[in-house]
Amino acid sequence: MTPFHGWEMPLYYTSILDEHKSVRTAVGLFDVSHMGQLFVTGPGAVEAVNELIVSDLAQTAVGRACYTMLLNQQGGILDDIIVFRVGETELLVVINCANRQKDVAWFQSHAAPPVQVGDHSAARSIIAIQGPQAAGLLGEIAGLRISALGRFDVMAVPGLGLETWVSRTGYTGSDGFEVFLPNRDAIELWRRLLERGQAFGVQPIGLGARDTLRLEAGLRLCGTDMDETTTPFEADLGWTVALGKASFIGKAALARQKAAGAGKRLCGFQLEQGPVPRQGCPLLIGERTIGTVTSGTFSLMLNKPIGLAYVERDVALPGTAVQVAIRAKSYPATIVKLPFWRTQTTAATAQPTGARA
Numbered sequence: 001m002t003p004f005h006g007w008e009m010p011l012y013y014t015s016i017l018d019e020h021k022s023v024r025t026a027v028g029l030f031d032v033s034h035m036g037q038l039f040v041t042g043p044g045a046v047e048a049v050n051e052l053i054v055s056d057l058a059q060t061a062v063g064r065a066c067y068t069m070l071l072n073q074q075g076g077i078l079d080d081i082i083v084f085r086v087g088e089t090e091l092l093v094v095i096n097c098a099n100r101q102k103d104v105a106w107f108q109s110h111a112a113p114p115v116q117v118g119d120h121s122a123a124r125s126i127i128a129i130q131g132p133q134a135a136g137l138l139g140e141i142a143g144l145r146i147s148a149l150g151r152f153d154v155m156a157v158p159g160l161g162l163e164t165w166v167s168r169t170g171y172t173g174s175d176g177f178e179v180f181l182p183n184r185d186a187i188e189l190w191r192r193l194l195e196r197g198q199a200f201g202v203q204p205i206g207l208g209a210r211d212t213l214r215l216e217a218g219l220r221l222c223g224t225d226m227d228e229t230t231t232p233f234e235a236d237l238g239w240t241v242a243l244g245k246a247s248f249i250g251k252a253a254l255a256r257q258k259a260a261g262a263g264k265r266l267c268g269f270q271l272e273q274g275p276v277p278r279q280g281c282p283l284l285i286g287e288r289t290i291g292t293v294t295s296g297t298f299s300l301m302l303n304k305p306i307g308l309a310y311v312e313r314d315v316a317l318p319g320t321a322v323q324v325a326i327r328a329k330s331y332p333a334t335i336v337k338l339p340f341w342r343t344q345t346t347a348a349t350a351q352p353t354g355a356r357a
Contacts, residue, residue, distance in 0.1 A: 002207065005098045007034045009207050016208035020300050023174050023213055026201030027131035029193055030210060032171075036100035036121040037180060038093040038107060042114040045089050052110055052249055053083065054232055056242035060085050065152045065167055068240055069232055070106060071250030075257060076228035077235065079103055080220065084154045084180075086165055092154075092180060094126070096222050125186035129193065130176030130213075132343070133200040138177050140196055141189070142166065146177065161185035171210065173217020174343050212297045215306065218268055218339030224279065225266060225294045225308050233262045234310065236338070265316040266294070268338045269324070270306045274331035277307040277324050284323045284330065290315050293324065301341045311335070 002011045010031075012019060022028045040049055050057040055068035062085045070078040079099040084092040095103045100121060107117045129138050135147035143159045146166065154167040161181055170176035179189065194202060211221070220226050226235040231254060233241070242248075243255055269283070277296035282289045291311030299306045307324070315322070320335040 004034065004207060007097065009034065010204070012206040012208045013204045016206070016212060017300065019203055019205045019209035020212050022201065022203040023131045023172055023176075023205060023209065024301060025132065026203070027129060027133035027137050027197060028172075028203050028205035028209070029190065029197070030128035030130065030205050031125070031190065032128050032178075033125035033183075033186065034097040035126050036093075036095040036097055036103065036119070037124045037126070038095065038104060039118045039120055040091040040093060040107065040111065040115065041087075041118070042089055042116050044115050045091055046085075048111050048115045049083060049091055049093070049107075050245070051247060052107065053081070054241045054248060054250070054254070056245045057083060057085075059242075062086075062088060063153060063155060065154050065169060067152075069237070070103065071232075071248075071254075072228055073250060073253065074228075075231040075250040075253030077222065077226045077230055077232065078106065078228060080222050080226070080237075082169060084165065084167060086154060086156070092165065094180075098223055123183055125181055125183050127179045127181070127186060127190060127193070128170055128172075128176060129179070130170045130172045130174050130205075132175060133202075134174075134176045137193065137197050137200045137202065138166070138179075141192055149177070160189060171219060172213040173219065173339060173341060174213070212300070215295050215297045215308070216299050216301060216339070216341045218308075220266070220308070221295060230266075230310070231257055231262065233257055234264050234266065236266045262313060264291070264310045265313050266308055266310050267316045268306065268308055268336045268340055269322060269333045270299075270302065270304055270336050270340065271324065271331050271333045272304060274305055274324075275326050276305050277309075277326055277333075281307075282325045283309050283311055283333070284325060285315060285321075290322065299340055306340050 053068040060066040065084045082094045104119045139146040149168045164181040281293040283291035291309045293309045296307035318337045323330040324333045
């Protein structure tokens with residue numbers, strides 16, 4: 001166990017290596033109940049949240065989710081969040097635990113009646129089921145053909161308890177699902193997943209493998225790979241930005257940067273051999289420092305060290321040869337396109353199977 005933003009969290013149950021492999025080849029369970037869960041409800045809820053995020057929530061239908069960001073007026077990233085449209089006037093907003101109090105205050109300060117912002121984090125849990133066997137396992141428990149749930153779809157699943165939703169989302173790069181439910185139902189669901197999951201090769205997963213998995217998939221960590229000093233364009237997340245939207249906090253700053261071009265960009269790099277790059281390690285071309293590492297790990301799937309770094313925009317191109325300085329020694333590396341590793345999923349609409357577990 002290890003301290004994590006006020007929580008005691010499992011760093012690993014068996015080993016980071018075993019747990020990483022389990023998610024890539026079978027199925028892993030994550031207790032991510034430390035994440036914040038806000039409900040924004042009432043007439044005007046969609047419009048109110050739309051003013052705070054870079055994406056256009058008007059394009060997200062009921063039953064769908066939207067990965068997006070909250071910005072300050074300078075275009076800096078306050079947090080990356082997922083907004084789930086669970087009803088016509090009801091939104092479930094999942095936020096990073098380190099930013100929960102700040103985010104809650106941000107939403108509440110920008111909402112006015114009849115829009116209501118409720119922080120239900122303490123009363124609710126999140127269980128993530130990730131890996132190629134995730135659909136089979138969760139389908140047995142939920143009594144639904146979960147495999148037909150589309151990527152970033154969300155649906156109520158009464159068979160798992162009242163006020164329970166399942167989405168095809170996750171933070172691993174593997175196929176998988178997240179279950180949002182009241183605390184009273186979470187422990188029993190966890191136990192059932194472990195029991196039924198033995199036939200699927202299930203394993204509980206800790207924070208260590210959660211980090212190596214997300215980095216292998218090229219997924220950013222807020223506070224490490226992006227923060228208030230970086231914009232979505234610099235973080236290579238410009239695809240989330242809807243500059244055509246009438247207004248949102250930070251729009252003017254992003255419009256100016258879009259026109260001028262961002263001076264730096266987050267990109268992936270990999271080493272053929274050498275030690276794991278760590279946060280703060282410089283990237284160089286010759287004697288010139290052109291960037292700084294934000295995250296690094298050893299990729300189990302690629303069998304080589306990988307990392308994320310902010311580099312000058314003119315060298316942020318796949319195939320660019322660089323050097324990474326690690327403990328006073330330089331190692332050759334190559335800028336690569338993200339993600340480092342990718343899985344495949346299918347999309348449709350979930351339908352009952354007729355079975356109940």
